[in-house]
Amino acid sequence: MSDIQAEQSVSFVRKEMTPEKPAPSSIRGPVHWMKESLFSSVSNTLLTLLGVYLIYLLVPPLIQFAFVDAVWEGTNREACVDTHGACWAYVKAYFPQFVYGRYPVEEYWRVNIVFLVGALGLVPALIPALPFKRENILFMVLVYPVMTFKLLTGVSLSFETWIAEFVIAVAILLGIGAVTAYATKSPIKPLMIIIGVIALGFAAILAVMSIDFGLMPVETAKWGGFLVTLVIAITGIAASLPLGIAFALGRRSKMPAVRLVSVFFIEFWRGVPLITVLFMSSVVLPLFLPEGVTFDKLLRALIGVALFSAAYMAEVVRGGLQAIPKGQYEGADALGLTFWQSTGLIIMPQALKLVIPGIVNTFIGLFKDTTLVLIIGLFDLLGQVQLSFTDPNWSTPSTSHTGYLFAASIFWIFCFSMSRYSIFMENRLHTGHKR
Amino acid sequence: MAANSHQAGDGSSAKGSIFNDPKVRGYIYQIVLVGGLVYLVWNIVQNTAHNLEKQNIASGFGFLDNTAGFLPNQSLIDLSATSTYAEALLAGLLNTLLIAVIGIFFATIVGFVMGIARLSNNWVISKMATVYIEIVRNIPLLLQLFFWYFAVLRTVPHPKQSLDFGGGFFLNNRGFFMPKPEFGEGSALILYALIAAVLGVIIMYRWAKKRQMATGQRFPVFLTGLGMLIGLPLVAYFVAGMPITYDLPALKGFNFAGGMKVIPEFVGLLLALTIYTGAFIAEIVRAGILAVSHGQTEASYALGVKPSHTLRLIIIPQAMRVIIPPLTSQYLNLTKNSSLAVAIAYPDIVSVGGTVLNQTGQAIEIIGIWMLVYLSLSLITSMIMNWYNRSIALVER
Numbered sequence: 068m069s070d071i072q073a074e075q076s077v078s079f080v081r082k083e084m085t086p087e088k089p090a091p092s093s094i095r096g097p098v099h100w101m102k103e104s105l106f107s108s109v110s111n112t113l114l115t116l117l118g119v120y121l122i123y124l125l126v127p128p129l130i131q132f133a134f135v136d137a138v139w140e141g142t143n144r145e146a147c148v149d150t151h152g153a154c155w156a157y158v159k160a161y162f163p164q165f166v167y168g169r170y171p172v173e174e175y176w177r178v179n180i181v182f183l184v185g186a187l188g189l190v191p192a193l194i195p196a197l198p199f200k201r202e203n204i205l206f207m208v209l210v211y212p213v214m215t216f217k218l219l220t221g222v223s224l225s226f227e228t229w230i231a232e233f234v235i236a237v238a239i240l241l242g243i244g245a246v247t248a249y250a251t252k253s254p255i256k257p258l259m260i261i262i263g264v265i266a267l268g269f270a271a272i273l274a275v276m277s278i279d280f281g282l283m284p285v286e287t288a289k290w291g292g293f294l295v296t297l298v299i300a301i302t303g304i305a306a307s308l309p310l311g312i313a314f315a316l317g318r319r320s321k322m323p324a325v326r327l328v329s330v331f332f333i334e335f336w337r338g339v340p341l342i343t344v345l346f347m348s349s350v351v352l353p354l355f356l357p358e359g360v361t362f363d364k365l366l367r368a369l370i371g372v373a374l375f376s377a378a379y380m381a382e383v384v385r386g387g388l389q390a391i392p393k394g395q396y397e398g399a400d401a402l403g404l405t406f407w408q409s410t411g412l413i414i415m416p417q418a419l420k421l422v423i424p425g426i427v428n429t430f431i432g433l434f435k436d437t438t439l440v441l442i443i444g445l446f447d448l449l450g451q452v453q454l455s456f457t458d459p460n461w462s463t464p465s466t467s468h469t470g471y472l473f474a475a476s477i478f479w480i481f482c483f484s485m486s487r488y489s490i491f492m493e494n495r496l497h498t499g500h501k502r
Numbered sequence: 503m504a505a506n507s508h509q510a511g512d513g514s515s516a517k518g519s520i521f522n523d524p525k526v527r528g529y530i531y532q533i534v535l536v537g538g539l540v541y542l543v544w545n546i547v548q549n550t551a552h553n554l555e556k557q558n559i560a561s562g563f564g565f566l567d568n569t570a571g572f573l574p575n576q577s578l579i580d581l582s583a584t585s586t587y588a589e590a591l592l593a594g595l596l597n598t599l600l601i602a603v604i605g606i607f608f609a610t611i612v613g614f615v616m617g618i619a620r621l622s623n624n625w626v627i628s629k630m631a632t633v634y635i636e637i638v639r640n641i642p643l644l645l646q647l648f649f650w651y652f653a654v655l656r657t658v659p660h661p662k663q664s665l666d667f668g669g670g671f672f673l674n675n676r677g678f679f680m681p682k683p684e685f686g687e688g689s690a691l692i693l694y695a696l697i698a699a700v701l702g703v704i705i706m707y708r709w710a711k712k713r714q715m716a717t718g719q720r721f722p723v724f725l726t727g728l729g730m731l732i733g734l735p736l737v738a739y740f741v742a743g744m745p746i747t748y749d750l751p752a753l754k755g756f757n758f759a760g761g762m763k764v765i766p767e768f769v770g771l772l773l774a775l776t777i778y779t780g781a782f783i784a785e786i787v788r789a790g791i792l793a794v795s796h797g798q799t800e801a802s803y804a805l806g807v808k809p810s811h812t813l814r815l816i817i818i819p820q821a822m823r824v825i826i827p828p829l830t831s832q833y834l835n836l837t838k839n840s841s842l843a844v845a846i847a848y849p850d851i852v853s854v855g856g857t858v859l860n861q862t863g864q865a866i867e868i869i870g871i872w873m874l875v876y877l878s879l880s881l882i883t884s885m886i887m888n889w890y891n892r893s894i895a896l897v898e899r
Contacts (some may be wrong), residue, residue: 110623118626120588324532328539338877340838342852343869350865354553355546435642442845449645456652467653475641475649482640 132465133472148393154469158462165451165473168291174283177218178294184211185301193488195495212305213272219290219298221282225271285366291446293477295365299372299437299447302431306373309381313399316410318385329381336378341436344371349443368440383425389417420496429491431482438478449474550866557863565862566591570856574849576765587858595875601768601850602837602879605775609836610829612776613783620788631784638781644842646778651770651846661757670750670761678769679751682762688742695738702734703727767848768801771840779836783829790825791817822894830887834880841876851875 093099105115136152139159147154167178188207192198220471290298317329336344348371349364356362362370391414399409419426441450452470455461554561566588573581577593578600620631638646656675658665664674670681710721739746751761794817802812843850852872859868 104623109621114624115624115626118624118630121630122626293838296594322528322532324536328535335873335877338880339873340841340852340876342841342844343872343876346852346856346859347869350859351869354865355552357545357549358552358556431640435640438642438644439842441644449642449648453648464657467657471645471649475645478642479637479640479643483636486640 123146125256132468139454141309143460144463144466147461147465150465152465153472154461154463154465157455157463157466157469158473160461161451161455164292164455165294165448168294168451169289170285170291170294171283171289174221174285177221177282177285181218182214182297184214185297209268209272213275214361217276217280217282217296219285220287221280221284223279224276240488287363290365292451293448295440295445295450296434296437296447298365299369299440300430300434302369303372303376303433303437306369306431307380307433308426310373310377312415314377314381315384315388318381319388332380333378336375337382339440341372341375342442344375345439347371364443365445368443368445372433372436372440376429376436379429379432380426383429384418385423387420387422390421391417423493423496424489427485431485434482435478435484448477552612559863559865561866563867565858565864565867568862570859571857574854576768576849590854591851591858591871594849594851596849597848597854598837598840598843598875598879599850601771601775601840601843601848605772605779605840606833608772608776609779609832610716610785613832614787616780616784617787617791620784621791634805635781635784638777639785641778643774643778643839644845647770647774647842647845650773653766655766655770661753664753664758670748672751672758674758675766676757676763677766678764679758679761680764681748681750682760684747684749686745686747688745691742692735692738692746695734696731699730699734702730706730764850767843767846770846771848773842774842775836775839779832779839782832782835784824786828786832787821789828790821790823793824794820819894823891823896824893826887826894830884830891833883833887837883838876 089095107111133153136150137155138147138150138152139155141147141154141156142160144157146156163172163175167175170178188203188211192200192203192207314329314333317325318333320326320329345368348367352367352370353361395413395417395425396409399413404412437447438449440447446454452474455470458466466485520533527736567586569583570585570587570590573583573585574590574593574597579589579593579594581589581593616631616634619627620635622628622631658673658675661674661676663674664679666672666763670679672679706721706726707723709724714720749760751758751763753801757790798816799812803809807816840850841852842854844856847853855868859865
């Protein structure tokens with residue numbers, strides 16, 4: 068290169084770059100920007116004026132309501148009755164109910180620990196740069212749910228019959244495994260180990276569940292507010308992902324019976340509104356159970372929500388599976404991988420990566436849909452807000468507006484951050500499949 | 503580890519093992535699955551029969567013939583004090599269909615306007631559309647429904663201080679009142695004129711298309727069609743001697759009498775569904791338009807096609823192919839979401855069914871009816887939209 072440059076040292080070749088000149092004044096600056104994007108034509112100008120007028124109609128009154136005329140301090144309706152603005156004093160007074168529902172005040176610390184540990188466990192798991200991802204996720208999947216259950220309910224389960232049945236089931240499983248291993252002389256020892264570990268883990272969880280830590284039992288009928296919103300949303304999310312993956316695989320299975328069952332399951336749940344599912348779980352599910360067996364109302368709602376969102380998740384995952392080129396399957400087969408190996412190591416990671424936006428969309432939908440439980444008499448955040456309007460102590464003209472504004476902001480912050488995080492992950496993970 | 507064991511297993515002995523035959527394994531899995539399901543269903547049926555018997559609830563649909571002790575406050579069919587549960591449920595079903603069809607109509611308009619607005623060159627307009635979409639999509643529909651119904655419609659003035667929109671349109675906390683047309687003698691002629699106009703537009707459309715194919719000349723189909731649709735019935739109206747009169751609502755005592763009344767529950771539900779679904783449709787429309795390669799726009803401009811024609815004749819038709827499938831899901835969602843009506847007691851099928859359930863205790867039958875209704879609605883909507891999708895799909899090879 069340097070040789071060529073040396074040869075070109077003739078006089079008519081420029082030796083240095085001309086300094087950059089600023090763009091002509093007609094195509095830069097705020098004036099030009101306004102000309103281009105606001106007043107480029109008559110119709111555009113009219114649209115701009117219309118838009119500005121709409122903003123004028125909507126924004127100043129909102130600011131006036133939420134901040135200027137708002138009442139921030141007060142102990143009852145006297146404080147807010149004379150203002151046209153938001154009554155934040157009421158939100159302040161009701162804040163504990165909005166977060167905890169009717170959970171006993173002296174037990175709030177249990178809920179707080181659950182929130183705190185949840186946040187501490189979740190945030191590092193969501194930031195890609197931080198280490199110990201696997202340990203973190205194992206903690207969130209195995210330890211955190213058990214801890215949450217113990218802390219929130221305070222119940223120590225007695226497992227006399229359960230334990231007996233469980234021990235028998237494990238014995239049978241291990242027996243079948245051993246016999247099969249012996250009969251076929253096939254080295255399924257790893258499988259035996261896996262079964263053993265799962266059995267031990269399950270037994271450990273049951274053991275912890277049955278320890279009495281001396282916590283006061285709090286029945287779920289007393290739970291409410293944001294606590295219920297989070298419990299339903301997170302359980303639904305946690306249950307729907309594995310269930311959804313299972314049904315998506317089932318729908319693409321070569322076994323006709325498996326495929327048919329999956330298709331019926333998915334199409335049925337997707338075809339009906341969540342409200343009817345919730346009615347079903349609260350009214351009909353008890354009829355399906357044997358006499359004497361009763362489920363908690365919250366648990367019944369959780370089952371309904373989980374099955375419902377599993378069907379949606381299944382379709383999202385199926386979309387991802389369909390987007391994987393056939394060569395990937397053939398490559399896995401050519402390497403001699405079994406179905407579970409190729410699915411778990413090659414197909415699923417790619418498919419799930421492709422459908423992250425869809426999965427997060429389902430999560431957001433689920434988070435918003437938790438509000439529907441108020442129709443079957445569970446009080447989530449919206450339910451508590453709605454309930455607080457009946458309190459004569461705080462009934463002012465602006466109470467309902469304030470309450471809805473508060474609830475809407477909370478839901479908006481959560482849903483909007485989820486969607487932003489999804490965009491962030493999507494950008495981070497786009498390794499090659501995007502042009 | 504697993505890979506090692508697999509290789510070793512392929513060695514000598516496992517070759518003939520029936521456990522390693524995928525076919526046999528497949529059969530075993532399926533038998534286990536079907537067996538488990540049959541056992542589960544059998545258990546459920548047994549339990550349910552036992553529980554119902556214990557609670558003295560007769561199963562079956564016989565209760566539908568009993569007289570309903572309540573009347574839905576909006577009904578498209580005539581209900582009387584002797585109406586049966588079946589008639590009440592039918593009224594509920596019709597109310598569901600009504601809100602779904604009108605909601606889909608308005609949500610589509612809002613969605614297309616907002617979706618195109620978000621792509622507008624105009625900074626103010628596109629930012630406004632973005633803010634609308636991002637706010638509305640991230641707030642639960644039930645909250646929005648409560649807001650419109652309890653915080654807005656319930657706080658509008660009493661009938662005496664009704665908001666007067668002029669021309670006989672009034673809004674107060676009893677509902678939205680508007681003039682009701684009354685068809686006098688000779689109105690049939692107007693209907694015939696309208697039918698003739700529709701037929702005329704179809705024939706003209708075909709002829710215009712043929713002519714454009716043959717000669718390349720475009721015919722102003724839209725304006726002519728609009729003229730026919732408005733003009734013909736208008737001519738018939740005057741020929742028949744102006745037979746349509748309006749019954750204007752008027753304040754009588756404490757409430758309005760006469761005219762047509764739309765109950766506030768309907769208005770609230772319609773507002774919530776339209777605004778909520780419109781935001782989702784807007785995103786679908788935007789994605790569809792962005793999916794059309796920019797080269798299409800450039801090529802169209804290079805040929806000297808007007809921007810408005812480019813949008814209408816080149817971009818939108820191609821975008822429709824991307825838009826239709828997700829749009830179908832939004833229509834289905836809107837239909838299913840109309841079941842939130844139960845929260846504000848708009849008498850749709852779920853709300854009416856819930857009342858029937860409370861009165862009779864026939865939970866399984868009522869929920870069965872709900873599921874049947876919604877599953878068939880989903881099926882019909884997707885059939886229509888799939889048919890439309892096929893008719894506009896790109897024909898390849």
